[in-house]
Structure formats: structure tokens, C-alpha cells
Amino acid sequence: MSSGHPVSGDILASAGQSLPNHIKERILGLVGRQGVFAYQIASGSKKENDESYVQKNAWHEPFTYQDWADLTLDEWDRSDIFYYRGVSEGTHSESKSYRTHGFGEDARWKRRLFCERERGYRRRGEWSSYHNGSTRWKNFKTKINDTNRQYVRRIAVSHWMALEDLEWISTQLPALEALDLSDIDDSLPSFMAAPREGDRSADQAPDWRLISKALQSTLEGIKWLGIRQNEDRQRPMYNLFTEIVSHCHSLETLSIRGQNGYR
Numbered sequence: 287m288s289s290g291h292p293v294s295g296d297i298l299a300s301a302g303q304s305l306p307n308h309i310k311e312r313i314l315g316l317v318g319r320q321g322v323f324a325y326q327i328a329s330g331s332k333k334e335n336d337e338s339y340v341q342k343n344a345w346h347e348p349f350t351y352q353d354w355a356d357l358t359l360d361e362w363d364r365s366d367i368f369y370y371r372g373v374s375e376g377t378h379s380e381s382k383s384y385r386t387h388g389f390g391e392d393a394r395w396k397r398r399l400f401c402e403r404e405r406g407y408r409r410r411g412e413w414s415s416y417h418n419g420s421t422r423w424k425n426f427k428t429k430i431n432d433t434n435r436q437y438v439r440r441i442a443v444s445h446w447m448a449l450e451d452l453e454w455i456s457t458q459l460p461a462l463e464a465l466d467l468s469d470i471d472d473s474l475p476s477f478m479a480a481p482r483e484g485d486r487s488a489d490q491a492p493d494w495r496l497i498s499k500a501l502q503s504t505l506e507g508i509k510w511l512g513i514r515q516n517e518d519r520q521r522p523m524y525n526l527f528t529e530i531v532s533h534c535h536s537l538e539t540l541s542i543r544g545q546n547g548y549r
Contacts, residue, residue: 308339319347345434347441349441351468363418363419363420363446419446436460439464440464440510442468443455443466443467445469445478447477449477449478450500452501456504460507462508467497471492471516472516473516475491480493495525501530505534511539513531513540514543
């Protein structure tokens with residue numbers, strides 16, 4: 287959803303010593319979350335990092351579509367997979383097998399982010415694991431409180447999330463202006479459906495009526511909505527529009543992502 291520019295955090299931190307706060311806020315608003323967290327690391331100052339102009343931009347968009355795109359259930363929920371710049375090493379072997387999804391080896395799809403401080407490294411011959419999607423999501427939820435929730439303005443949802451996660455978004459992130467649901471695909475298994483008694487398996491299609499109910503207050507206030515195009519004529523987008531789009535009373539922009547991942 288955002289397109290941050292690769293600006294060096296140490297350069298920003300050095301320049302920040304002499305810049306007025308309103309200028310730093312504008313700069314941090316342009317560099318994207320990578321640049322903001324690079325700035326925090328380079329500044330090394332808790333006082334500086336706690337300033338509102340830093341926190342505002344650090345929390346602005348905690349998750350994008352690229353964080354969740356193509357995640358398997360193992361990659362969402364397993365704790366023993368090591369990821370590093372697109373490397374998926376379930377056995378922590380030395381061989382690096384890049385998942386390029388047809389875009390060439392340079393398109394390494396799960397690049398590590400500065401905001402994910404837990405980095406994979408080897409200690410005493412063993413790798414530490416890189417947090418899977420579920421753990422990163424849970425960690426984010428534990429960090430949200432009354433001092434930062436108002437800074438979260440944009441967020442992308444994973445199709446592996448459950449209805450209670452959507453309810454959490456609706457109640458805990460009241461300042462949201464943009465919601466990206468384009469990782470949710472009618473053709474993919476989902477936890478976003480009425481659970482069968484005693485069964486938590488993800489083998490049902492997402493239920494847009496229940497999704498709408500869980501996100502009701504969020505949908506009413508957002509200005510930007512991202513959804514996925516459904517190219518399967520047997521699965522029309524009628525339910526998505528009637529249950530989701532029609533409830534977005536303040537909507538200004540509807541962004542539809544094609545099946546190849548592009549908008």
C-alpha cells in the first residue's frame with residue numbers, strides 16, 4: 287500500500303539533530319516504514335524515538351499486502367522455519383532456496399524488515415527462528431495501547447487471520463483510514479467462516495457476511511479499500527460488493543488487485 291523510498295537511517299538521524307520537528311515529521315512520512323525504523327535504529331535515542339513525529343510514522347502502516355502474500359499455513363503458523371530475504375529453510379540448512387514466484391531471483395519476496403527486530407542468526411551452531419506470520423501479528427497486538435493506537439491508519443489483513451482478529455481490528459484501531467483485504471481470496475481456504483463445532487481447520491471459503499459483521503465499524507469509516515478481483519466466473523464478486531463495499535459509507539478509493547498480485 288505504501289511505497290517507501292530507500293533512505294539511509296544514519297543519514298536521517300544525523301540530519302535530524304539540526305532539523306525542526308515538523309520537518310522531521312514530513313521526512314519520516316515520506317520514507318515509509320523501513321526508513322522510519324532505520325532512523326530509530328540509527329538514532330539510538332529512546333527519547334528521540336518516543337517523539338510523536340517518530341511514533342506517528344512508525345505505526346502508520348504496520349502490515350502491507352506483501353507481508354502476507356502467498357503465505358502457506360506452515361509459514362503463518364509454524365515456529366521452526368527460518369526466513370531471511372526470501373529464504374525458506376525448514377531445516378536451517380546452508381543451501382538457500384529462493385521463492386521467486388516467476389519474477390526472477392531478484393524478486394525475493396519476504397525481505398526482512400527493520401521493524402522486525404528479531405533477526406535470524408546462528409548461535410552455537412543453531413539458527414534462531416524468524417517469527418512466523420501468526421507470531422508477528424500477535425506481537426503487534428500486544429504492543430497496541432492508548433498511546434499508539436491512534437497512529438495506525440492503514441493495515442493489510444492476512445487470509446489466515448480469524449474472525450476474532452478482524453473484530454480486534456475493528457475495536458482496537460479506531461483511526462484506520464485504509465484497509466487492504468486483497469489477500470482474502472474466495473478460492474483459498476480460510477478461518478474467516480463459521481467454525482464447525484470442535485473444528486478449527488481452514489478448509490472453508492471466507493464468509494463475507496461474517497467478515498462484514500466483524501469489521502462493521504471499520505468499514506463505515508475507511509476512505510480506502512483494497513479487494514481482490516475474482517476471475518472465476520463460478521464465484522462472482524457479488525457477495526463481496528454487497529457485504530463489504532456497500533458498507534463503506536466514507537469510501538473515496540476502491541483498489542482491486544488482479545489474480546497475478548498487481549493492481
